[in-house]
Amino acid sequence: MKKIDKKIEAMRKYGNLLCPKCSGDFQIEGKSLKCALGHTYDISKKGTVNFVLGYGEENYNLAMLEARERVISEGFFDDIVLAVCEEIYTDYRLKGDMDQPLRILDAGCGDGSHIALIGKFFEEKGVETELIGVDISKDGIHIAGRKDNDVLYFVADLAHLPFKDRSIDVIVNILSPVNYKDFRRVLTEDGLVYKVIPETGYLKELRKLYGLSEYQNTEIVQHLKDNAKVIKERKIKSVENVEAYLDDLLLMTPMLWDREIMDPGAKLREITIDCALFTFGFEE
Numbered sequence: 001m002k003k004i005d006k007k008i009e010a011m012r013k014y015g016n017l018l019c020p021k022c023s024g025d026f027q028i029e030g031k032s033l034k035c036a037l038g039h040t041y042d043i044s045k046k047g048t049v050n051f052v053l054g055y056g057e058e059n060y061n062l063a064m065l066e067a068r069e070r071v072i073s074e075g076f077f078d079d080i081v082l083a084v085c086e087e088i089y090t091d092y093r094l095k096g097d098m099d100q101p102l103r104i105l106d107a108g109c110g111d112g113s114h115i116a117l118i119g120k121f122f123e124e125k126g127v128e129t130e131l132i133g134v135d136i137s138k139d140g141i142h143i144a145g146r147k148d149n150d151v152l153y154f155v156a157d158l159a160h161l162p163f164k165d166r167s168i169d170v171i172v173n174i175l176s177p178v179n180y181k182d183f184r185r186v187l188t189e190d191g192l193v194y195k196v197i198p199e200t201g202y203l204k205e206l207r208k209l210y211g212l213s214e215y216q217n218t219e220i221v222q223h224l225k226d227n228a229k230v231i232k233e234r235k236i237k238s239v240e241n242v243e244a245y246l247d248d249l250l251l252m253t254p255m256l257w258d259r260e261i262m263d264p265g266a267k268l269r270e271i272t273i274d275c276a277l278f279t280f281g282f283e284e
């Protein structure tokens with residue numbers, strides 16, 4: 001079966017897409033999604049859909065996100081993705097059997113690698129999933145669409161997710177912005193968000209090299225606690241040998257984009273990962 005047909009079938013099966021302009025239901029007509037008011041979104045050959053035609057703001061370009069894809073495939077983020085998978089799986093098992101697939105959304109999925117890896121983890125555990133990745137970056141979703149997997153990838157804004165109310169069981173949000181209002185809207189009542197944010201030591205060697213001050217996440221954490229009910233917090237720390245892909249790492253890192261890429265010299269080989277993984281819900 002062609003990729004587009006496979007993805008259209010998955011969209012039909014998923015059935016929870018809605019029009020981000022008017023919140024109306026979609027019909028699938030040929031190779032488009034169309035709501036009752038006539039808002040129409042084409043499904044690309046790769047089976048992706050762009051829901052932010054016209055207003056998407058793009059900071060991430062193709063070269064940067066391709067570099068990020070390579071860095072992910074080298075395993076730089078493996079500990080982060082594994083920690084997220086383990087937490088989701090633990091909570092999933094506590095909940096007991098579900099009578100439908102576990103619906104996981106990666107909100108701010110970038111190049112789409114993480115949600116694909118999460119899918120693999122659950123496949124190996126024998127858990128049926130419905131996997132969705134959204135990102136505002138067209139280039140990110142373009143790269144994601146090249147992958148051969150069952151994930152549905154959409155260009156969409158976190159603030160206007162194209163999903164029905166209470167239609168997602170799990171939201172993953174890795175090193176990306178958050179929108180508490182829309183996350184709350186699309187999550188099921190007992191649904192949970194798994195959010196990874198940097199801690200002080202994250203990429204500290206690069207910050208030092210570029211003369212940047214120490215990173216502080218105090219405001220982000222406070223904002224999180226003001227808007228959601230934190231259930232768990234887990235630290236993720238490791239030191240990675242990045243020798244084989246240092247150039248890609250320098251290219252993919254947002255904090256360095258407005259700076260000239262510097263020659264790190266002979267010594268920069270090890271880079272620190274230091275993150276916090278928050279599990280939270282919106283219990284009333």
Ligand SMILES: C[S@@+](CC[C@H](N)C(=O)[O-])C[C@H]1O[C@@H](n2cnc3c(N)ncnc32)[C@H](O)[C@@H]1O
Nearest residue numbers: 108109110135136137156157158174175176177
């Ligand atoms: C640092 S990247 C992280 C990407 C991916 N989660 C990863 O870890 O590789 C942040 C991502 O958030 C996306 N993003 C920023 N604002 C967004 C918005 N309003 N809606 C959807 N995605 C957004 C960016 O396009 C970018 O891909």
Ligand SMILES: [Zn+2]
Nearest residue numbers: 019022035039
């Ligand atoms: Zn509409």
